[in-house]
Amino acid sequence: MxxxxxxxxxxxxxxxxxxxxxxxxxxxxxxxxxxxxxxxxxxxxxxxxxxxxxxxxxxxxxxxxxxxxxxxxxxxxxxxxxxxxxxxxGFVDTHIHFPQTEMIASYGEQLLEWLNSYTFPTERKFADAGYARQRAGFFIDELLRNGTTTALVFATVHPQSVDALFEAAAAKQMRLIAGKVLMDRNAPDYLRDTAQRGYDESRALIRKWHHHGRLLYAVTPRFAPTSTPQQLALAGKLLQEFPDVYLQTHLSENKNEIAWVKSLFPERKGYLDVYDHYGLAGPRSLFAHAIHLEDGEAQTLAARGAAVAFCPTSNLFLGSGLFRLHPLKQAGVRVGLGTDVGAGTSFSMLQTLNEGYKVQQLQGEKLSAREGLYQATLGGAEALQLADRIGxxxxxxxxxxxxxxxxxxxxxxxxxxxxxxxxxxxxxxxxxxxxxxxxxxxxxxxxxxxxx
The missing domain is CATH 2.30.40.10 (Urease, subunit C, domain 1)
Known part of the structure; x- marks a missing residue:
């Protein structure tokens, strides 16, 4: 024709x-x-x-x-x-933290120290609903100023932070996916929920916001070390009760983090197996980073239909390591691109691709402009199971x-x-x-x- x-x-x-x-x-x-x-x-x-x-x-x-x-x-x-x-x-950002906007470019730490020094004290402020609304409006405007029209977003442990973010996105008619952080251990008292409260609050937020306009919900354990086995089990229960919601969390970003996970879950075969055991690895699951995967984990991700987010600016900023883009894609894993603000240093997906090219160069690989722009648009949509709608x-x-x-x-x-x-x-x-x-x-x- x-x-x-x-x-x-x-x-x-x-x-x-x-x-x-x-x-x-x-x-x-x-x-x-x-x-x-x-x-x-x-x-x-x-x-x-x-x-x-x-x-x-x-x-x-x-x-x-x-x-x-x-x-x-x-x-x-x-x-x-x-x-x-x-x-x-429009650009699709598959991993970003809205409460960390104000702490972008904070000096001198790697992942675990960075969380304690900067992230947790900043997220404490979002207990105030008015503060959360103010920051949510700024965050949405910053996404749009950089050409990003869809994002998968972490809020904080506070339900009001999720409400504020979804309200700001709905006012712009955006397709946004977000969720309340689940965190019931290994965090400051002022940021911990309980396994049951995290489940109850997440369930209420799903009923309130999932499929409200163009909005979608993601069950959001921060990462395995900050959730008890009971909380991870209840996160899996939410995915069973609401089969079309998303799961977002972190995986194998930092070598010290991986060692910590193994000490907390000695009965599991590895980091990914923790999530898999509790039913958290599936077609609507997106794991940020996945830099230091161990033998068989890429194959497990592919078998479960899960996706990962490539976050080059934050990986370089925190000294976490180099993401193996092409081996993961060749293994059949869907890959999106993430700015990971605030460890990432820019909302711009173009700047994120700039750093992504360098990460591949350091490994003797290439990232062409066509592949990069695909990853920032349709590739992100595919990672989020939204290619029939956006991208x-x-x-x-x-x-x-x-x-x-x-x-x-x-x-x-x-x-x-x-x-x-x-x-x-x-x-x-x-x-x-x-x-x-x-x-x-x-x-x-x-x-x-x-x-x-």
């Missing part, structure tokens, strides 16, 4: 007629999206130098070459002109997208002027880009951020 016929068929299938075109939003720009992992499918990259993206009722109608759209149809549309800029599906410009997908400037600074502009291929342009954008390149962010078909 040629592009002109395809475009018209898409309009008709979604009920877009000439008389209804006033309700159809149209955007003219360069369009880039993926329909599969470009490292596995040579036809997965879709780039339209002069493209037209049509949106209706918060969903993609069609992405087509501008010239292939009949002139009569174009005259019926009000077109937002972003020529010279790049439209991508591409295929018809029917939810209309979350970001408008990027190719060159936001004189140096970026100089570099772009020397690029001769699409891959070179995209790689320069990935390595030099940040929030300054974000011109606008659209959520559910509506502009949610525009650069001043």
């Amino acid at each position: 040629n592009r002109t016929v395809y475009f018209i068929v898409c309009l008709l299938c979604l009920g877009v007629t000439m008389s209804a075109s006033a309700a159809t939003q149209a955007y003219r720009a360069s369009l880039l999206y993926f329909t599969a992992d470009p490292t596995r499918d040579a036809n997965a990259t879709h780039y339209l130098e002069d493209g037209l993206l049509l949106i209706r009722d918060g969903h993609v109608v069609a992405a087509s070459d501008y010239a292939s759209v009949p002139a009569a149809q174009r005259r019926q549309l009000t077109i937002t002109d972003y020529r010279g800029k790049l439209l991508l599906p 591409s410009f295929q018809p029917g997908r939810e209309a979350d997208f970001v408008v990027l400037e190719w060159g936001a600074t004189p140096l970026q502009q100089l570099r772009q002027s020397q690029a001769r291929t699409l891959d070179d342009r995209l790689f320069a954008l990935m390595m030099q880009g940040d929030d300054r390149n974000v011109v606008a962010t659209y959520v559910n078909g509506e502009q949610a951020y525009r650069r001043p």
